[in-house]
Amino acid sequence: MAQTMALLVSLLVFSNVFAVNCAFAPTLIIDMAKIFMDNYCSPERLAGMEEAIDAASSNTEILSIPDPNTLANVLTEGVKNTISDPRVTVTYEPNYVPVGPPVLPDLPPEQMIAVVQGTVKVEVLESNIAYLRIQHIIGEEMAQKIGPLLLEHVWAKVLPTTAMILDFRYASSGELSGIPYIVSYFTDTEPLIHIDSVYDRPSDTTTELWSMPTLLGERYGTTKPLIILTSHSTKGIAEDVAYILKNLKRATIVGEKTAGGSVKIEKIKVGDTDFYVSVPVAKSVNPVTGKSWEIVGVTPDIEVDAEDALDIAVEIIKLRAEIPAIVQAAATLVADNYAFESVGADVAEKLNAILASGEYSMINTKAELEAKLSADLMKLSGDKSLKTTSNTPALPPMNPTPEMFIELIKVSFHTDMFENNIGYLRFDMFGDFEQVKAIAQIIVEHVWKKVVDTDALIIDLRNNVGGPTTSIAGFCSYFFDGDKEIVLDKLYDRPSGTTRELLTLPELTGKRYGTKKSLIILTSGVTAGAAEEFVYIMKRLGRAMIVGEPTSGASHPPETFRVGESDVFLAIPITHSDTSQGPAWEGAGIAPHIPVPADAALETAKGILNKHFASQK
Structure with missing residues (x-):
C-alpha cells in the first residue's frame, strides 16, 4: 500500500505550482x-491500490492544472517514477481514433507481391549469407494469407544459404501470434520447445508458446549460423524473438541494447474524458531464464553501435566458417607432434568429437576461439603447456655493455652464506645455452665464485618457472666430476622419432662443485619446465636431496606451430624424458624427498645440513 500511496501522492505534489481551481473532473485520477x-501486467507493483484510491478521492489539487497536455505529462512522470516503468504514458487526445490490427486488403497478385517485398528486405550477401530486414513481425492470420508469397519471394531465396542475418534494428511492432512462427523456422521439428510464457493481466491467464510441429515450407534448421541485429529502437515482439533465440543458444545478438518494450500495450480511455493511459497489459517470462527482457531490454552478445552491427555479423559468420578447419588442423598437429604419441592421438580424437558436438558453433571472435581451444587442449591432455599462443617475433639481438651484463646478473641471481659454510643460490629462470655461454665468465666472477668453495649448497628453485633446457647439461655438469662422461637423461623428439642422450660436458668455465659435497634443491608448485628437468636429473642420479613441495608437472619447452593457413598458433611440447616407466615428470611433477610447505623449505634445508655438520664434529 505504501508504494501505491506514494504513486498518488507524487501526482498530487505537482499540483502545488498551479491554481487551486479544478479544471478537470475529480474522478480523473481515481479512474x-x-x-x-x-490492467497493469505486474500487479505486485501496485499493492494497496484500492486503499490509496480511497485516500486520494477527496484530494483534487492536481486537477487544477489548466492545460490538459501539461496535466498528462505530469501524470505520466508521476506514474513512471513511482512504479519504475518507462513504458506507461498518459496522453490527452480529444481526436483519438482507435487503430485496429492491420488488415490486408484484397489485392491483385502483382500488388500483393509488391507489399511483401516492401515489408521484408531480402538479399544474399557475399559468402552466401542471407540478409533479412524485418520491420514488423506478422501474426498468424496474416501469415496464413501471405505465407505462399513469402515462401516464393523471400524464403526460397534464403533457404539455400549457409548463414543468415536477421536485421531487427528497425523492428518496432509485431503480433504476439507471430512469435512461434518465426522461432520455429530455426528449431527442429522434434522435440517441441517451450519458448515463452505470456501472462495477460485483464484475463488473469498465462499462455504458453511452443515451437510448431509443422510449418509452411522447410525450416532453416539449427546448425547454420544465425545472427540477429538490434538497436535501441528494436522494440516489443522483435525483442521477444531475439531473447528467445538467444537463450535457446540458436542465435547471436549483435548491436545495441534493445528498447525494453512490451509484448502487448493497450491504450485505454480514462472514464468519459479525452485522457488515455497506455499500459502494458501482458508480460513475457522466458522459460529458460525465468526472467523477462521487458523494461530492461535485450543485451547483445556483441555490443556495438547499430550502424556497425552488419559488418561485425558478417565477420562472425566468416570466422565460424573457418573454425571447423582450424580445429581439425589443430587436432592433426597435436596428433603428429605432441611429445607423448598416445596422448596426442587421444587428444586429437576427443577434440574432433567436441567440434562435432557443436560446442564451437557459437564462437564470435578469434579471442574466444583461442581461449576455448586452449582450455580444451589443456583439459584433454592434462598438460598446461599445450595451448594456443601468440606468434611473437623474436626481438632483435642486443649488444649490452659488460656493465649492463653485470647488473643483469646481479638482479637475476641471489647468493648468500649461512653458518657452517653453507652456500645459497637462487635464480628464477633458466637461460639459453648460447646466451649463457657468452657471459659464463661474468657469471662465474659475480655469482659462482661466491658459492663454489662452500661445504654444502642450497639451490633455491621455488620460484623458477623454467625456460630453455639447452643449458641444463652445462649446469648439471658442475655437480659431477670431470673424469668421466655421465648420461644425464635421454630425450625423445616426437616429430623426428629420435632419442638423444643428454651428457655432462667435459669442459666448463670455472671450478666444478663436484660430487662430494652436499647439495639440496628447494622446490614448490611453481617450479616448472627446465627447472623440473634439472631436479629430475639430480634426484634420479642421487646427486641432490629435494626439499619442499611437488613441482608443477609442466613439460619441456614447447615449439610453436601455425594452425593451417590461419593466424592461430599452438604451443606443443614435442620432447619428453624417455623412460621405460612412462612419463618422468611431465604432467606429474617431481615429489620431494622431504615434503614441507614451500615457505618452510629453506629453514628445513638449513636444519638438515646443520645437523649433518654437527654430527661430524
Whole structure:
C-alpha cells in the first residue's frame, strides 16, 4: 500500500505550482488508478491500490492544472517514477481514433507481391549469407494469407544459404501470434520447445508458446549460423524473438541494447474524458531464464553501435566458417607432434568429437576461439603447456655493455652464506645455452665464485618457472666430476622419432662443485619446465636431496606451430624424458624427498645440513 500511496501522492505534489481551481473532473485520477489496478501486467507493483484510491478521492489539487497536455505529462512522470516503468504514458487526445490490427486488403497478385517485398528486405550477401530486414513481425492470420508469397519471394531465396542475418534494428511492432512462427523456422521439428510464457493481466491467464510441429515450407534448421541485429529502437515482439533465440543458444545478438518494450500495450480511455493511459497489459517470462527482457531490454552478445552491427555479423559468420578447419588442423598437429604419441592421438580424437558436438558453433571472435581451444587442449591432455599462443617475433639481438651484463646478473641471481659454510643460490629462470655461454665468465666472477668453495649448497628453485633446457647439461655438469662422461637423461623428439642422450660436458668455465659435497634443491608448485628437468636429473642420479613441495608437472619447452593457413598458433611440447616407466615428470611433477610447505623449505634445508655438520664434529 505504501508504494501505491506514494504513486498518488507524487501526482498530487505537482499540483502545488498551479491554481487551486479544478479544471478537470475529480474522478480523473481515481479512474486512471483503477485502469492500472485492473490492467497493469505486474500487479505486485501496485499493492494497496484500492486503499490509496480511497485516500486520494477527496484530494483534487492536481486537477487544477489548466492545460490538459501539461496535466498528462505530469501524470505520466508521476506514474513512471513511482512504479519504475518507462513504458506507461498518459496522453490527452480529444481526436483519438482507435487503430485496429492491420488488415490486408484484397489485392491483385502483382500488388500483393509488391507489399511483401516492401515489408521484408531480402538479399544474399557475399559468402552466401542471407540478409533479412524485418520491420514488423506478422501474426498468424496474416501469415496464413501471405505465407505462399513469402515462401516464393523471400524464403526460397534464403533457404539455400549457409548463414543468415536477421536485421531487427528497425523492428518496432509485431503480433504476439507471430512469435512461434518465426522461432520455429530455426528449431527442429522434434522435440517441441517451450519458448515463452505470456501472462495477460485483464484475463488473469498465462499462455504458453511452443515451437510448431509443422510449418509452411522447410525450416532453416539449427546448425547454420544465425545472427540477429538490434538497436535501441528494436522494440516489443522483435525483442521477444531475439531473447528467445538467444537463450535457446540458436542465435547471436549483435548491436545495441534493445528498447525494453512490451509484448502487448493497450491504450485505454480514462472514464468519459479525452485522457488515455497506455499500459502494458501482458508480460513475457522466458522459460529458460525465468526472467523477462521487458523494461530492461535485450543485451547483445556483441555490443556495438547499430550502424556497425552488419559488418561485425558478417565477420562472425566468416570466422565460424573457418573454425571447423582450424580445429581439425589443430587436432592433426597435436596428433603428429605432441611429445607423448598416445596422448596426442587421444587428444586429437576427443577434440574432433567436441567440434562435432557443436560446442564451437557459437564462437564470435578469434579471442574466444583461442581461449576455448586452449582450455580444451589443456583439459584433454592434462598438460598446461599445450595451448594456443601468440606468434611473437623474436626481438632483435642486443649488444649490452659488460656493465649492463653485470647488473643483469646481479638482479637475476641471489647468493648468500649461512653458518657452517653453507652456500645459497637462487635464480628464477633458466637461460639459453648460447646466451649463457657468452657471459659464463661474468657469471662465474659475480655469482659462482661466491658459492663454489662452500661445504654444502642450497639451490633455491621455488620460484623458477623454467625456460630453455639447452643449458641444463652445462649446469648439471658442475655437480659431477670431470673424469668421466655421465648420461644425464635421454630425450625423445616426437616429430623426428629420435632419442638423444643428454651428457655432462667435459669442459666448463670455472671450478666444478663436484660430487662430494652436499647439495639440496628447494622446490614448490611453481617450479616448472627446465627447472623440473634439472631436479629430475639430480634426484634420479642421487646427486641432490629435494626439499619442499611437488613441482608443477609442466613439460619441456614447447615449439610453436601455425594452425593451417590461419593466424592461430599452438604451443606443443614435442620432447619428453624417455623412460621405460612412462612419463618422468611431465604432467606429474617431481615429489620431494622431504615434503614441507614451500615457505618452510629453506629453514628445513638449513636444519638438515646443520645437523649433518654437527654430527661430524
